[in-house]
Amino acid sequence: MSNPDMAEPITPPAGHVAEEAADDSVAPVATVGETDPAPAADSHPVKIRSRNVDVFYGDKQALFDLGIDIRARMVTALIGPSGCGKSTYIRCLNRMNDTIEIARVSGLIELDGQDIYSPDIDVVELRARVGIVFQKPNPFPKSIFENVAYGPRIHGLAAGKTDLEEIVVTSLTRAGLFEEVKDRLEDPGTGLSGGQQQRLCIARAIAVSPEVILMDEPCSALDPIATARVEELIDDLRKNYTIVIVTHSMQQAARVSQRTAMFHLGYLVEEGQTDAIFTNPTDKRTRDYITGRYG
Amino acid sequence: MTNIAQSGIARTGPDGLSIHTSGDARKRLARRYAAERRFRRLGLGAVLLAMGFLLLLLSTVVGKAIPAFTYTYAVLPLDLAGDKINHDDPLRSNFDAIVKAAIAEALPFAAGRKQRRAARGLISSGAAVILRDMVADDRALIGAPRAIGLPVSDTLDLYFKQLTAPRRSREPQGSATPSATSDKIHIAVEDGVIGSDEQFGRDAPSHLVFINGGVVKITGADGEGLQGDVLVPLQSTVPAAQGDWRLVTINQAESARKISDREIAYAEILNGMGLIERRFNAIFFTRGASREPEMAGVWGAVVGSFFTMLVTLALSFPLGVASAVYLEEVAPKNRWTQLIEVNINNLAAVPSIVFGLLGLAVFLNFFGLPRSAPVAGGMVLALMTLPTIIIASRAALGAVPPSIREGALGIGASRMQTVFHHVLPLAMPGILTGTILGVARALGETAPLLMIGMVAFIVDIPGGALQPATVLPVQIYMWADFPEPGFQQKTAAAILVLLGFLVVMNAFAVVMRRRFERRW
Ligand SMILES: Nc1ncnc2c1ncn2[C@@H]1O[C@H](COP(=O)(O)OP(=O)(O)O)[C@@H](O)[C@H]1O
Ligand SMILES: [Mg+2]
Numbered sequence: 014m015s016n017p018d019m020a021e022p023i024t025p026p027a028g029h030v031a032e033e034a035a036d037d038s039v040a041p042v043a044t045v046g047e048t049d050p051a052p053a054a055d056s057h058p059v060k061i062r063s064r065n066v067d068v069f070y071g072d073k074q075a076l077f078d079l080g081i082d083i084r085a086r087m088v089t090a091l092i093g094p095s096g097c098g099k100s101t102y103i104r105c106l107n108r109m110n111d112t113i114e115i116a117r118v119s120g121l122i123e124l125d126g127q128d129i130y131s132p133d134i135d136v137v138e139l140r141a142r143v144g145i146v147f148q149k150p151n152p153f154p155k156s157i158f159e160n161v162a163y164g165p166r167i168h169g170l171a172a173g174k175t176d177l178e179e180i181v182v183t184s185l186t187r188a189g190l191f192e193e194v195k196d197r198l199e200d201p202g203t204g205l206s207g208g209q210q211q212r213l214c215i216a217r218a219i220a221v222s223p224e225v226i227l228m229d230e231p232c233s234a235l236d237p238i239a240t241a242r243v244e245e246l247i248d249d250l251r252k253n254y255t256i257v258i259v260t261h262s263m264q265q266a267a268r269v270s271q272r273t274a275m276f277h278l279g280y281l282v283e284e285g286q287t288d289a290i291f292t293n294p295t296d297k298r299t300r301d302y303i304t305g306r307y308g
Numbered sequence: 309m310t311n312i313a314q315s316g317i318a319r320t321g322p323d324g325l326s327i328h329t330s331g332d333a334r335k336r337l338a339r340r341y342a343a344e345r346r347f348r349r350l351g352l353g354a355v356l357l358a359m360g361f362l363l364l365l366l367s368t369v370v371g372k373a374i375p376a377f378t379y380t381y382a383v384l385p386l387d388l389a390g391d392k393i394n395h396d397d398p399l400r401s402n403f404d405a406i407v408k409a410a411i412a413e414a415l416p417f418a419a420g421r422k423q424r425r426a427a428r429g430l431i432s433s434g435a436a437v438i439l440r441d442m443v444a445d446d447r448a449l450i451g452a453p454r455a456i457g458l459p460v461s462d463t464l465d466l467y468f469k470q471l472t473a474p475r476r477s478r479e480p481q482g483s484a485t486p487s488a489t490s491d492k493i494h495i496a497v498e499d500g501v502i503g504s505d506e507q508f509g510r511d512a513p514s515h516l517v518f519i520n521g522g523v524v525k526i527t528g529a530d531g532e533g534l535q536g537d538v539l540v541p542l543q544s545t546v547p548a549a550q551g552d553w554r555l556v557t558i559n560q561a562e563s564a565r566k567i568s569d570r571e572i573a574y575a576e577i578l579n580g581m582g583l584i585e586r587r588f589n590a591i592f593f594t595r596g597a598s599r600e601p602e603m604a605g606v607w608g609a610v611v612g613s614f615f616t617m618l619v620t621l622a623l624s625f626p627l628g629v630a631s632a633v634y635l636e637e638v639a640p641k642n643r644w645t646q647l648i649e650v651n652i653n654n655l656a657a658v659p660s661i662v663f664g665l666l667g668l669a670v671f672l673n674f675f676g677l678p679r680s681a682p683v684a685g686g687m688v689l690a691l692m693t694l695p696t697i698i699i700a701s702r703a704a705l706g707a708v709p710p711s712i713r714e715g716a717l718g719i720g721a722s723r724m725q726t727v728f729h730h731v732l733p734l735a736m737p738g739i740l741t742g743t744i745l746g747v748a749r750a751l752g753e754t755a756p757l758l759m760i761g762m763v764a765f766i767v768d769i770p771g772g773a774l775q776p777a778t779v780l781p782v783q784i785y786m787w788a789d790f791p792e793p794g795f796q797q798k799t800a801a802a803i804l805v806l807l808g809f810l811v812v813m814n815a816f817a818v819v820m821r822r823r824f825e826r827r828w
Contacts, residue, residue: 107718112713112717140717141720144719146718151709153712153730154712167720167721218718220719221719
């Protein structure tokens with residue numbers, strides 16, 4: 014795993030090498046710099062830097078020596094067959110894995126150059142900066158207004174009642190939901206349709222003004238029309254937020270993302286510009302996966 | 309074909325039909341339905357049986373308790389103005405003498421010592437106390453003669469409720485002619501009113517003749533009529549036509565019952581004067597314990613139970629919920645927490661008397677809490693209730709979908725914010741159900757409270773959790789043990805009050821549940 018971005022040499026674990034070797038004769042990991050022209054570093058600086066990330070669930074290792082850069086104000090899609098560690102990785106980025114008792118994360122993950130696993134990082138603050146939207150819409154069993162207002166309220170983002178209302182309206186508008194629910198903000202959020210609920214969750218996430226939004230298969234429970242709306246929304250949000258999205262749909266990855274990372278069995282296979290990955294994947298596993306031959 | 313059949317994907321059975329429509333398949337299906345029907349019938353039978361027993365239980369208790377909700381009062385004109393009243397301090401008047409004088413006035417013929425005793429025995433010995441309490445409540449009662457209802461003795465109450473000395477009254481054929489109005493008399497009646505082979509005396513059935521405003525106790529019968537002792541003097545010796553006199557037969561021998569023939573005669577005379585009334589039994593619902601059944605009330609125990617439950621709830625609910633939150637949401641899942649969990653589950657199964665012993669040893673002897681007080685009782689019951697609440701609360705917390713926790717944590721809520729803003733409100737209905745189960749069990753608990761002295765005989769209504777008190781189940785236990793028949797009705801009535809207490813508590817819990825459930 015040679016990565017030109019990294020100054021320090023990496024020695025992959027023995028198992029890793031063996032497994033890679035046992036695989037097809039293709040080069041183990043394609044590298045960023047070789048396949049794409051480097052993105053304009055000034056307009057899209059590295060937002061999240063991961064190096065040597067290993068994740069264990071008890072004795073079982075789920076991620077192996079992961080190294081990847083997430084660039085600011087871009088959509089990065091994570092693809093790969095089920096169980097390859099996409100969710101595990103995304104949950105490392107706002108330390109949601111802390112809530113799983115058996116999960117253990119090692120390696121370096123930096124947000125704007127700051128190690129998010131260092132002891133002086135406040136995880137509450139981190140999660141306010143790095144929001145997350147889950148696969149299954151999970152609005153709180155409270156009113157639509159309360160769902161969105163909850164985050165700003167606990168973080169003390171609103172100066173008063175009118176301020177809070179403004180945040181709620183703005184967030185709902187940005188999530189493309191306001192027009193549909195403006196007359197029933199006091200109705201339960203759980204009474205909305207699946208697509209509306211997911212957009213409510215997105216509104217809830219952006220209401221706390223995060224810098225990064227993580228989305229773990231946000232459309233897998235939605236119908237095509239709702240999916241299209243969420244995709245539109247993601248495309249819109251990209252201008253202000255850094256977005257990492259896990260998806261099982263190649264079309265979706267191609268439509269919404271600028272960069273794509275392919276995972277396989279806990280390893281990062283390759284990462285690069287979405288166009289490049291889809292038109293000219295360097296790794297056979299990526300090629301097989303996007304042409305639908307496995308996964 | 310065979311090949312396919314062997315590989316387990318046959319589409320047809322041996323008779324050529326589809327495997328789902330063949331005769332064998334139909335039989336299998338029929339067997340399945342038969343099993344289902346059998347199970348349904350068994351279940352229905354079990355439910356019906358349980359309901360039958362419940363109905364039986366309730367109807368027995370209610371049937372026994374209903375009479376205790378009313379009581380018999382004698383409305384006597386009382387001289388509340390005369391020299392027996394202490395006008396400087398009315399509460400120190402001689403109320404007993406006032407009651408006695410009123411009885412003497414109502415039954416003027418009861419002049420001898422024996423007669424006076426029988427007459428006095430009709431009215432409760434607590435009547436003077438009741439009268440004093442009435443005056444204490446309302447001084448305006450003093451100053452004029454007044455007719456006031458006084459509780460009769462418990463045996464007389466049972467008599468009027470037909471619960472003792474069952475009797476038969478009839479109007480015999482022909483007229484009756486008494487020979488005199490007092491002492492031993494002879495009543496000329498037609499033959500056969502009472503058979504001549506009939507036994508008389510204290511160990512035989514009693515016969516009372518009510519004639520010309522008097523009562524005669526029959527002591528013998530012969531061809532010419534009846535001989536008897538006059539219990540209440542007759543007004544005249546004129547012959548009474550058929551229908552104007554009657555014969556009351558009490559099959560229970562006088563020696564076998566607590567109410568004498570004389571008392572019955574006096575009571576019937578009072579009743580005939582319209583002085584006997586059945587009223588709502590206010591004494592039962594407002595007074596504390598007493599050795600006299602007619603003076604014993606359940607209110608002291610109700611208040612005691614209330615304070616005890618208050619202490620129990622105030623301790624076990626917050627402690628139980630906090631423990632459950634800690635174990636379920638905060639504590640790491642390791643060997644220690646597992647050990648704690650096992651122990652909590654075991655505690656829920658510990659016999660309640662063990663908690664009573666613990667309370668005695670720790671709360672009373674070590675911490676020196678007051679004996680017989682609701683604080684100590686409430687603390688013991690709180691210990692007993694805690695495991696139930698913890699287990700139910702943990703189950704309720706565990707049933708809250710993890711997605712709610714992730715949603716809250718994902719936007720930066722702290723662990724405690726997640727618990728208190730989202731998880732706990734959703735778990736509240738389940739927690740309340742567990743709490744009500746635990747507290748309802750505590751409400752009916754007797755054994756541990758006996759250990760810490762809540763079985764004491766306490767007359768005063770407790771005014772707080774630190775004062776000596778008893779609780780409903782203990783009161784029931786004590787009354788059930790008293791020999792007086794008056795206490796047996798009270799026992800049943802107190803059981804109904806306990807059930808009512810429970811219903812009120814459950815209703816409260818249901819209302820609380822609704823409030824939490826309405827928030828989705
Ligand atoms: N909470 C967990 N406990 C134990 N193993 C887990 C847990 N979550 C995920 N895993 C394991 O980690 C691996 C990666 O899972 P995941 O990240 O969910 O994959 P993906 O999202 O790519 O489908 C899988 O083998 C899965 O079984
Ligand atoms: Mg996943």
